[in-house]
Amino acid sequence: MAAQQESNGITNSESHGDSIDSTVLIIGSGSTGLALAQGLRKAGIKCTVFERIPTRGTRERDWNMGLHWGAPVLKGLIPPESWDKIQTVQVDPHVPTKEEDTLNFINGATGEHMTGFTFGPFYRLRRSKLRALLSQDLDIKYGKSLSNITYAADGTNVTAHFADGTSATGKMLVGADGARSTTRRLLIGPDLGAINRLPYGATFVQTKFSRERALYLRKFHPLFLGSAHPGNCFAFFGMQDAAEADDPASWTFFFYISWRYSLEEQDATADWTDAQRLQQVKELSKSFTDPWKSAFEWTPDDNPVWYLGLTDWDPGLEGHRWDNHGGRVTMVGDAVHPMTYQRGQGLNHSITDAGKLTAAIKTIMEGVEPAKQAEIISAFEDEMIARGGEEVRTSTTNTGMLHDWEKVMKSPVMTAGLNKGVRAG
Template identity: 60%
Template sequence: MGEYLSVMEDRNLPVVSGASATVLIIGAVGDLGTTGLALAQGFRKAGIRCTIFEKHESLHAQPRDWNMGLHWGATALQGVLDCESWDKIQTVHVDPSAPVADHDVLKFINSMTGEPMSEIHTSKFYRLRRSKLRSLLEHELDIRYKKVLKNISMSGDGRTATVHFEDGSSYAGQFVIAADGARSTARQLLLGKNKGAVRRLPYAATFVHAKFTAEQALYLRSFHPLYIAGIHPSGFFSFFGMHEAEDPDRPETWTFFFYISWKYSLEEQDSTAGWSNKQRLDQVKSFAKDFCDPWKSAFEWISDDHQVWYMGLTDFDPGSKGHYWNNHGGRVTLAGDAAHAMTYQRGQGLNHSVTDAAKLVNAVTDAVSGLSSQATSISAYEDEMIARAGGEVRLSTINTEMLHDWERVLASPVLTSGMKHKHK
């Protein structure tokens, strides 16, 4: 088996034990937790049979939750959903009671002084909870849980691909699409462990979800009803926003989502890899002492044993040398973070992921209907995706570097280009 994709008929591989489907999707919970589900909904809408394989035991097996910005990618997500599902998109919003405005403003402030720095005007900006979006997208899908990918093999006749799992099961299909997250197993099978690994970056962040007293919650939300971003002269970037406001009349039940990110060398990341939750919290609380509100008070008000979530930043650029995988005649490809892991300060990940889904549904539909060959359709998808999302990976990483360097911050794409999708 080895670390590379097996591109041959291998009599030592297990006999295919599952019923075949046209499309086999690897990953429902990986990365943003939406790419595989959005793909499957698009195929369901198109009448193309597909099955999702997920390594976790359920969609909600991981306790952490995100919220994500959907803006220019909204059209793509709407395109893969049926009308009934899209009509429920407001219920997935962090504040379902507040209709998404036709125009919105993302404010950037100096997070040390509180002085305004920039306002980015956007068209409809959906702030969606990942867990609720997953719940919206999972209905009527064939999802097989506890399926840990082991290998992918190709039939000798060039017609099918077979996915093999750690539990000994295997399934054959005409298309295999891996959407198994930034640390994609499928990508490492295609490219090898070294070339298929994410690139570690010298930046890190610590995230918090927290509730407050009614008085505190109203004060914190007074800075912006949904989200605000801060840039600190000492090289910190920060975000503060609403995560869950199901009951607008009970501020004590609201959950806020906030983080601080900073430059953190790989040596420092490695030396603190074993830190406890308290050490992570103490570290970020010490940073916040030099911040203005809402960050300063929010970090002061959470208890000293509050749960936090730390992560080092990474990326994967599909356009980099050595990163172009063999799709074996269009039988296997990547989507979402598996194809293009990017930093999040520019807020582009979800938009590119759902765009991948929409374009892949079209590509597979064209191939299945005979409008183009399978190899041509999937290669065309990959060429467009690598140009679009690979460019975004690079731009987002540059933006992350700028936002943590006060001397360069005013030249940052997030201040000059805003939330627009741009690539050459």
């Protein structure tokens, strides 16, 4: 039986195996939580993932993410047969991952090549396909929205309480529940734990085109392309899904424009419809070169879109360090270091968190005193906060630079790229 809790309200407690003493509770079935669960499963450690969406396969927004320096960590967390399928998770499974690839940046108004960043291997992964791959053979409970966390008075376990009245108890709880993390708000309060809004907005489009238009748009780069614009905008264009290599009309493209957008303007347009959002970004696109100009022009006015105000949360700020209750509760991924996405670092840091926490939990499960568990988890958090916090600050600074044309042109990265003729992909 679980030890006496510090607070009441446990009802309909769920059982997860022979003993709760070795079970890790993971809140959130995003890429980070699933990668952690796979790492624990590989290490023979019991874990259960709790996801707020009601059922497997519930339709959510889908996008794609860059995996590069975090790839070896993911490879170590998942079974070899899963890593062998990583090519199938790419936005275009028919384009082999290169040992080196180049992300090109062009002048969004003229099409002039500005610079390029060559690195590799670089995987452009579709979020929904990655989650499907990482979900295999895991214990995932759906329809579980976290509402509270309580801790055994004797320091032995932790209990997650859900909005449906159920609860689950384990040795540890890990919040992997994204940028607007409930775990984070529960640990440090609703004010300090709230996401930080930034004065930038972005509208995202996914759509298909005719064969001729699809082939035209894709010729700008097989997978992805970025641009800075003199109008203080940033834009991205790439593939989202190309399952049928010989049927360009079936390809789904993914593209967006982001721009300076004050919090006052964001609040004033908070209730805008998809049609209004699309019209707003179509106006911005008129000053762009292709592929953006044509892609937005060819997008039907009733095409679904989604808008996001950019956000971050810096775990290194004063008051942002949480009590891990003797190493019984911690957080990973966007729950700890949600960052702007123009640098493409989020997934790599999140997977790194999962790898490092898996190693820490393995050490704990080998048998340590309670004080040692707290020390191990605190050391894990120290490294994650330092690494992730620095990236949050760097990414936000980078976002500000990319939306300020004068800073773009003075940036050492851009001037070096122009002067040295960085390779194009």
